[in-house]
Amino acid sequence: MAKLMFHGDAEHSRIFPTSSSGHFLLASTAGKSDKSVMGETTFRNRVADRLAELGRNPFEAARLGGLERSFIVDILTGKKKSVRGQNLSKLAKALDTTVEFLLAEHTGESSERPLTLSNAPLVEVNVAGTVEAGAFREAPWFSDEDRPASIVTTRDRDFPDVRLVAFDVGGDSMNALKPRPILPGDRIVCLDFEDLRGRLPLRDGMVVVVEQTLDGGHHREWSVKQIELYEDRTEFHPRSHNQQHKPIVVPRVLARDPSEEDHRQVRILAIVRRIENEVPLF
Numbered sequence: 001m002a003k004l005m006f007h008g009d010a011e012h013s014r015i016f017p018t019s020s021s022g023h024f025l026l027a028s029t030a031g032k033s034d035k036s037v038m039g040e041t042t043f044r045n046r047v048a049d050r051l052a053e054l055g056r057n058p059f060e061a062a063r064l065g066g067l068e069r070s071f072i073v074d075i076l077t078g079k080k081k082s083v084r085g086q087n088l089s090k091l092a093k094a095l096d097t098t099v100e101f102l103l104a105e106h107t108g109e110s111s112e113r114p115l116t117l118s119n120a121p122l123v124e125v126n127v128a129g130t131v132e133a134g135a136f137r138e139a140p141w142f143s144d145e146d147r148p149a150s151i152v153t154t155r156d157r158d159f160p161d162v163r164l165v166a167f168d169v170g171g172d173s174m175n176a177l178k179p180r181p182i183l184p185g186d187r188i189v190c191l192d193f194e195d196l197r198g199r200l201p202l203r204d205g206m207v208v209v210v211e212q213t214l215d216g217g218h219h220r221e222w223s224v225k226q227i228e229l230y231e232d233r234t235e236f237h238p239r240s241h242n243q244q245h246k247p248i249v250v251p252r253v254l255a256r257d258p259s260e261e262d263h264r265q266v267r268i269l270a271i272v273r274r275i276e277n278e279v280p281l282f
Contacts (some may be wrong), residue, residue, distance in 0.1 A: 046101070172245075
């Protein structure tokens with residue numbers, strides 16, 4: 001019989017450290033060109049100015065923009081003379097600005113022209129791993145030096161103070177979820193359930209990330225499920241066209257025969273809030 005654990009222990013909570021990146025100024029206008037070659041000196045100065053305004057070093061900015069580690073350093077040292085294509089959009093993201101701002105001098109526009117700005121609170125969110133129903137994996141050992149992949153995104157609208165965690169999606173266990181399926185290759189952004197501290201009660205229809213552990217926690221499965229609540233049990237359902245996926249049923253019992261225990265533990269890790277997927281540029 002599965003046992004439902006509503007709060008994680010210290011070891012599990014280390015999977016989801018999230019550090020705030022503060023309030024960044026974001027321009028609301030989109031870039032008009034990603035293929036221009038910039039005037040070298042003006043472009044280099046503009047990059048340096050943005051780094052100084054943000055108080056951000058070039059290596060951290062490159063990481064936030066999804067660029068190679070030395071990408072921005074190469075611009076500042078003059079090693080890289082131009083930036084083209086998708087890298088230009090990534091650079092604008094790394095500097096919390098727009099492509100127009102970076103290209104203003106080259107296109108003949110004034111670099112001092114006003115931009116529409118908003119104080120959007122951004123946070124750096126760790127991508128904890130992959131959710132895939134039926135895939136029990138050996139639980140990894142995390143050290144203080146380990147740093148998972150991360151993304152930068154906005155805080156949750158309804159719970160801005162709650163820690164966020166992201167997962168990559170594998171498998172087809174939620175490909176029939178309505179109104180929007182969760183598909184392989186998607187990335188989900190979630191509220192850390194433990195950090196909610198009981199402020200958001202479980203409800204029918206909630207989509208959650210669930211952990212099942214076996215062998216005393218040595219093997220685990222992370223999967224996305226939709227909750228169905230009953231008087232005597234909680235059920236975590238796949239929503240899939242593949243009928244091989246089965247729900248996880250957790251009875252609400254005060255006493256049970258020990259022989260029924262299958263040594264599984266079921267724990268809610270997170271509540272899914274957003275589904276993201278990038279469209280390739282081809």
